[in-house]
Amino acid sequence: MTWAVEAKGVGKVFGGEAEAVEALRDIDLAFSPGDFVSLIGPSGCGKSTLLRLIGDLSAPTSGDLTVNGKSPEQARLDRDYGIVFQSATLLDWRTVKKNVELPLEIMGFDTAERSSRANEMLELVQLGEFGDHYPWQLSGGMQQRVAIARALAFKPSLLLMDEPFGALDEMTRELMQQEVLQLWAEIGTTVVFVTHSIPEAVFLSTRVLVMSPRPGRITDEISIDLSAKRDEETREDVRYYELVTEVREALRRGEWND
């Protein structure tokens, strides 16, 4: 089997020799296709950096990293992944629908195909009626849903999400988590999700990787054995609480090791 993402001894050092900052050290990991993996850790633990290495927005300084058995660059050129940032990053001059169509335009889909795919994606994120709106007419949560629709419009095998709900209020956040799970169940893509919210990581993931700073490394891995179907009741499940506690303790251990 080809791993969706595989890293062996991956490290990342920023800056020159004099003021070098070691952002990541000795990262080993392997994600199976269809995994929902959360990277969690305090600020500065390199979780976003790791996501950026996987997405070829930055290159590792040591080790081997492959995405779908290819170099991250090749995976990017093959359009293997969609990305969602903390800010929705929608283009102001495009309507919601045209924003979702952007990757499809770049990939050379014809007009009819673009339109039908964009409509389909907007239905999936429950924004079917908002295609002709401009981004500024939407709330933060709705904008982020457009960003997710855009990232999934070309059905990438990997979805990279960098604290996508970090700027949203708690209520919206929980709704969005529910929606992402539904999308994931429907589309079946592998998701790498960066967060610093423990409940969010536990609720969403099949696996949680706990990271520690200085230098950034993976200190624990917790497999989330909640049932596949997750809803509001999951948040009150005893096992859910146990797992939240487990992740919290793993994060503390990481801090103490420092």
Added chain:
Amino acid sequence: MTDRDDVIRETHETSVAAAFEGDLPIGTRKPSAIRRLSGRYLPAVVAFVTVILLWEGLTRAFEVKTFILPKPSEIMASFVETSSTIWGVGLNTFIEAAGGFVIGVTLAVATSLAAARWVGFREGMLPLAIALNATPIAALAPIFNNWFGLTNPFSKMGVVAVVVYFPVMINTTRGLLEVDPAEIELMRSIAATETELMRRVRIPNALPYFFASLKVATALSLIAAIIAEYFGGPQDVLGQYIVNRAQLFQFPDAWAAILVASIIGVTFYVVILVFERIFMPWHVSLRKVE
């Protein structure tokens, strides 16, 4: 008035207008539209009329000599009397200004696109351009007259083009370069080429900067054209007309010509405003609050 004031004004007026529209049959919607427009422009009209009345009143009350400051009524009389001459003269100056404007803007956009596309070009050219921009360009007018010949309209258009070039080039370049880094990464993540990044992100991002600089450039182009005309050349242009009338102590005629220059300037500005609204519908919509 700032954009924010505009928004507040429009929200308020929209809700007032909507309240009226709801109660009235469709045919009677017009009054609310007129009310909305008059509400918006009334302060400007009042200010304008007040200034004219004060000008007229004070020049009469203090018996200000015509050669120092003519009364608005004298200027208007001259404006009507000489209209067949001054509009022709104004048109000649406008042709110089518009010709130079088109040349300057075209060169500026070409430079900006090259600067945004090639780092080497940008690093080599921009400091030079900024240094040149600090030169008072009107000083070039006699040299352009020498190059192109006193009577060749290109001598004036050249000055206008150089004056217009810098603000448009500097602002447009900034608009092309000051793109949200996340937008660039987004384009990179879907393996977009540099050309696609330019077309779909950088150019739309630069349009507000570009149009803002064009609006400044409309006024600059007329200033540059008239100043260039002061240095000599054909007589049937605003600069020479104003100089000649002033030398003959026909000051109301000179002021009437200045009024023509001002009307041309405002019209030029409005034309650019219309283009801005056509090319950036999203930008205008930003100002409307639902």
